[in-house]
Amino acid sequence: MTAPSVYRRRKKMRLLMAQGGKCFYCGRSINLLGATFDHIVPKCKGGTLRLSNACIACRKCNQAKGAMPQADYLKSIGRTYG
Ligand SMILES: [Zn+2]
Numbered sequence: 001m002t003a004p005s006v007y008r009r010r011k012k013m014r015l016l017m018a019q020g021g022k023c024f025y026c027g028r029s030i031n032l033l034g035a036t037f038d039h040i041v042p043k044c045k046g047g048t049l050r051l052s053n054a055c056i057a058c059r060k061c062n063q064a065k066g067a068m069p070q071a072d073y074l075k076s077i078g079r080t081y082g
Contacts, residue, residue, distance in 0.1 A: 025061040036062040
């Protein structure tokens with residue numbers, strides 16, 4: 001039996017690879033240890049931990065974003081999609 005934390009780590013790895021090993025927000029290169037899950041729709045707003053609702057952010061960005069919806073945070077740092 002595989003522990004849930006292993007799945008979590010694999011998921012993180014997959015997302016991190018999909019983002020080219022970079023933080024979704026600031027574009028800084030991060031490793032698995034410095035990577036945190038970020039919810040596109042915050043958990044408190046009904047978001048889930050599905051891959052489609054998650055991205056990888058460095059700790060700094062994750063902390064700065066807090067429970068802010070992703071769109072609002074992107075606006076606050078002057079970024080938009082694409
Ligand atoms: Zn970042």
